[in-house]
Amino acid sequence: MVNSIKGIFVSCDVPMAQFIAHLNNSSPSSQRFIIQILKLDTICMFVKPQAEQIIRSEVSKFRDQLSFAKPA
Template identity: 55%
Template structure:
């Protein structure tokens, strides 16, 4: 019997994939969101985590930016 799961498909580069995997690993067991790691650059995650992942990445990016004060 074919089984279908609803979720979000993520396609990204290798470092970004590792970052997301790391993010998933640091979550408590109840909040883990990765359903399948398909290959190096693709994964399948729970629905509704899209915003959370995006904001985490944005925060990560900001932490790595230095802005010259005015």
Template identity: 60%
Template sequence: MVNAIKGLFISCDVPMAQFIINLNASLPTSQKFIIHILDDTHLFVQPHVAEMIRSAISELRDQNSYEKPS
């Protein structure tokens, strides 16, 4: 018998995958969203968290960007 789960496939570099894994680990058990870690650069997650992941990545990029002083 085949079990199918609807999800979102994420392909990224290793540091971004680790960021997403750490984001998942920081949530309570009832809110964890990673279905399966396929390898170092591929994750399978619940589809409803796409916008939350995008928002967290955007915040990370904003914190790590350099603005030249005026």
């Protein structure tokens, strides 16, 4: 019998993969979303579909924190 799981394929660089893995690990066990991590040319993850918006918003917040304005 074949088992299938619906999910979203995420491809990113190593630092972003570590950030997403941290989000997953800091969530309660019932809300963890990473199904599989694949190490190809880049880091690829297979995540649960309901996690897409959470990942997008947290990555956006993370990028905003790392933004620097040129001094005047």
